[in-house]
Amino acid sequence: MTTSTVTAPAPAKTSGKGAAPDPARQRLRRRLAQWGFVAPAVVFMLLFFGYPLVRNIVMSFQHYTPKTFFTGEAPFNGADNWSSVFQDALFGKALWHTLVFTAGSLLGQFCIGLALAVFFNRRFPLGGVLRSLILLPWLVPMVVSGIVWRRILDQDTGVLNTFLDTLGLGGQTPWLTSPDMALLSVILVNIWIGIPFNMVILYGGLQEIPKELYEAASLDGASGWRTFRSVTLPMLKPVITVVLVLGFMSTVKILDLILALTDGGPADATQTLGTLTYQNSFVELDFGAGAVVGNVLILISAVFAVFYLRANRTEGK
């Protein structure tokens, strides 16, 4: 899949024996016109995805200061950015938070999403309507969701603590203001955001499983749980892979939600590689340090992508 294996068009010269060069030129013109369809998109993606990748690597070896944007000077400074970022304790913390945040979010989103997909896979009145309405949280801008949750999770006047208080379950939980709680709270909110997406894709996968398999399982007297484990899960595996990979890619780089909920605080308790990149570059205007953290973020994604591609290949598809 990595290499292009499209066969080249037959060389034009062999076909046009003694004829005028017209057919060959015509074919060339045709090819050029065809490339005209594809070229804008290729150029666009090179500019907006390829170029930033390369530029970030270069930037990570340059010394940026707030003055850079007036003078245009960003001298190369070897591996200074790298060593200063790696020596900063905040980088290690942010890396750890990123991994915990991603793993926790994926676990929660996936399990609840799968449970809901199985639930909605049954036929019952209004099932379709309810299922489509659940998508709403996913369609609301993520910053906005974050801000709404910030109000809900407010320690003194937020509705969650009010509710817990009514139930006699404490109700003074400092969800976003305690360094011990904040990361967990951010994960919980992100799980809420991700459930609809997981549910819809897994539901689509469940619909593809042939009904006969379930009939056969029930004829064999398999219990519900047994059927789920030996029919549903194996059949769903390709879809599960897709959901988890896409989930990983979109979760590991999250910025909006964390900025809206906690701005990385309190005491850097929710600082991730994404927010650290932002802070280095756009708050402290040290784009070199931001580029270093960004490169680490890309590296993590790339390693994951390689694993994914390899897993896909061994599946023999």
Next chain:
Amino acid sequence: MAAHTPAASRRRWGSTAAGVLVLGVMLFPLYWMLNTALQPESGLLQVDPVPGSLDLSGFSKAFGDQGGHLLTSLLVSFGAVAICLAVSAPAAYGLARFGLRGSRTIVFGTLITQMVPGIVIANALYNSYVDLGLVNSYFGLMLADASLGIPFSIVLMRSFMVSIPGEVIEAAEIDGAGPVRVFLRVVLPMSRNSLITSGLFAFLFSWSDFMFALTLNTTDDVKPITLGIYQYIGAHVGDWGAVMAASVLSAVPAAILLVLAQKYIAAGITGGSVK
């Protein structure tokens, strides 16, 4: 079918009840957003579970403060959709039909772009935008926002255009239509649904964008609603009613699209991910 027995019927309605409960929990935060918006006088105090009276002053304040940002969002999003479709529809057709050398590499590259974190793009893009004078410009933000939808749209439309029967296109070519004409007159009308789905998602991606709005703008000239609300909470800590009213307004397009274009959205989520 045993579904007609009273017990089975009761079980099915039981499922409906459970489904309503699940939906209630999932949508509660959005209800709370609306509820808080309708109680602007509660300020920093506790909010009642239901609004006592219909107080729209939060909304009028939000409209006054954020109305312009809503318009900016609309303008930028429509621009981004136009750029996105103009770039990705021909590409999707080219990749689906022409068998060009390197097509598969391009499709693979398109998928890989999903891996690049937005903040990394912004990091490099900001510096080029400064050089090109695109910071604080509508066009710059439209271009950046279009990049959010282009890979998705190419993958989605290509997978649809592959299934257009070759005979239809060949028939048009025999009638003397050139590739551009075939594309405009035959392929695009046939791909209407995938075009709509791509456009919808490009709109949603752009409307929800916060990162590019935050990083590619240094003044108040171009401020979409997402950035407007984010800065609102910084400035109006005590005025949650207005903040929530602005949030409701920002969620309206999503709600409208979900109701009007449910079919396309479901198709987009599954089609764009399970290629």
